Amino acid sequence: MRSALVAALLAVTAAPALAQATAECGSATTQLEMNDCAAARYDAADATLNAVWRDAIVAARSAGVEDRLRTAQRAWISFRDAACTAESALYDGGSIRPLVHSDCLARLTETRTADLRIFLENK
Numbered sequence: 838m839r840s841a842l843v844a845a846l847l848a849v850t851a852a853p854a855l856a857q858a859t860a861e862c863g864s865a866t867t868q869l870e871m872n873d874c875a876a877a878r879y880d881a882a883d884a885t886l887n888a889v890w891r892d893a894i895v896a897a898r899s900a901g902v903e904d905r906l907r908t909a910q911r912a913w914i915s916f917r918d919a920a921c922t923a924e925s926a927l928y929d930g931g932s933i934r935p936l937v938h939s940d941c942l943a944r945l946t947e948t949r950t951a952d953l954r955i956f957l958e959n960k
Contacts, residue, residue, distance in 0.1 A: 868932045872932075872935040875935070876939045879939045879940075879942040879946065881943075882947050883946055890910070893954075896959070900959070917946070921942050
């Protein structure tokens with residue numbers, strides 16, 4: 838129940854900023870604007886991940902698997918960073934590289950957030 842309340846609160850408070858950023862990103866025409874939008878998407882995904890993490894680690898603690906979740910999270914962070922560095926390296930020297938890197942970070946972070954929600958469902 839608490840995790841659902843936190844997720845709802847986060848959605849309500851983040852929604853106006855995300856809606857504005859999405860509207861502005863829909864009209865992005867320069868590479869710089871697109872790069873900034875991709876970075877903003879990652880920032881939003883990271884904020885959501887951090888909110889879900891706080892509840893997931895509490896749930897993991899009460900289930901007796903906190904250490905395992907922390908180990909998995911540290912490994913995931915290393916994987917995410919290495920995978921996105923490799924993916925964006927395909928565009929080294931190009932102005933699109935920051936967009937590719939941020940998009941990768943956002944995509945993997947959104948997936949990880951969904952994975953962490955499993956801990957909230959099994960409380």
